[in-house]
Amino acid sequence: MLLNTDQYNWDHTRAQxxxxxxxxxxxxxxxxxxxxVDRTIENCEASGWSLSPRQVTALNAVYPNGLYSYQELHLLI
Structure with missing residues (x-):
């Protein structure tokens, strides 16, 4: 799974x-x-920062046609 690797230096939770x-x-x-409340705080902390271009490219490669359903998005986690 992409988000389980240290290769991209994810500095936030997978959900974020x-x-x-x-x-x-x-x-x-x-x-x-x-x-x-803890999850709400975690979700709010998903904004105010940006993924690196390399990270965005990696995530976009998983879904080259754009966003998908919740059932498919869970494959990232």
Missing amino acids: VVLNWCLSQSNVIVIPKSNS
């Missing part, structure tokens, strides 16, 4: 990386699920 990547796509609204 995926949310950040989704937010960087055009014409996308992200509505993350949260079951706790």
Whole structure:
């Protein structure tokens, strides 16, 4: 799994990386699920920073045609 590798120096949680990547796509609204205050805080911390061009390229390579459904997006994690 892409996000389980240290190759790309992910400095945030997997959920934050995926949310950040989704937010960087055009014409996308992200509505993350949260079951706790801690998860809500984690989700909020997915903004205010940017993935490196190398990281974005790696994530885009997984989904070359754009964003997919939740069922398919879980493959990143």
